[in-house]
Amino acid sequence: MGRLVICDHPLIQHKLTFIRNKQTNTKDFRELVDEVSTLMAYELTREVPLDTIEVETPVATTNSKIVSGRMLGLVPILRAGLGMVDGMLKLIPSAKVGHIGLVRDPKTLLPTEYYINLPTDAPNRMLIVIDPMLATGGSAIAAITSLKNRGCDHIKLMCLIAAPEGVAAIQEAHPDVDIYIAALDERLDDNGYIIPGLGDAGDRMYGTN
Numbered sequence: 001m002g003r004l005v006i007c008d009h010p011l012i013q014h015k016l017t018f019i020r021n022k023q024t025n026t027k028d029f030r031e032l033v034d035e036v037s038t039l040m041a042y043e044l045t046r047e048v049p050l051d052t053i054e055v056e057t058p059v060a061t062t063n064s065k066i067v068s069g070r071m072l073g074l075v076p077i078l079r080a081g082l083g084m085v086d087g088m089l090k091l092i093p094s095a096k097v098g099h100i101g102l103v104r105d106p107k108t109l110l111p112t113e114y115y116i117n118l119p120t121d122a123p124n125r126m127l128i129v130i131d132p133m134l135a136t137g138g139s140a141i142a143a144i145t146s147l148k149n150r151g152c153d154h155i156k157l158m159c160l161i162a163a164p165e166g167v168a169a170i171q172e173a174h175p176d177v178d179i180y181i182a183a184l185d186e187r188l189d190d191n192g193y194i195i196p197g198l199g200d201a202g203d204r205m206y207g208t209n
């Protein structure tokens with residue numbers, strides 16, 4: 001079973017309160033999501049393996065650490081996932097960024113992929129799928145399945161807020177995937193919104209509500 005990691009750093013929790021607040025305007029919402037994404041990137045990369053290399057300081061030669069092993073790739077799910085990319089790139093600027101676009105088929109109600117563009121070496125990277133709201137889990141499951149079908153086997157999921165239903169769905173469909181969130185909320189409402197949540201993440205980020 002993949003781990004559920006709740007990033008409970010006080011700064012993340014503080015900023016999340018303002019992200020949730022409906023009085024927070026689009027500019028502040030976007031900036032806060034950006035800041036929380038940077039802080040979450042710190043947690044997500046906690047176990048990235050290190051190599052030791054020799055480095056010359058101005059006064060001596062020493063062995064020192066650098067990040068090694070699998071390189072990173074970010075895969076935001078369009079469109080709300082985009083809002084978390086720049087914040088993460090501040091800490092991991094060498095990560096490559098792929099994109100997945102999903103739309104709900106009006107007949108089947110299932111997420112259908114309309115766009116995918118990945119770095120050519122995606123299977124060699126640890127991929128972080130990014131979607132701020134883990135509601136039913138349908139989009140994240142479809143995105144992860146699509147990545148696995150393209151040979152990617154080292155995947156983490158990063159969200160701001162999750163509903164228990166979404167977490168359970170991911171853990172069932174993709175038990176190898178660790179989930180990183182800032183908060184686990186109460187439930188989904190009848191319209192698929194996370195309660196208490198923050199509303200529609202894409203609308204709040206881009207001012208389309």
Ligand code: URA
Pocket residue numbers: 080133135192193194195197198199200201202
């Ligand atoms: N997507 C959102 O943007 N918000 C929710 O509450 C659920 C899904």
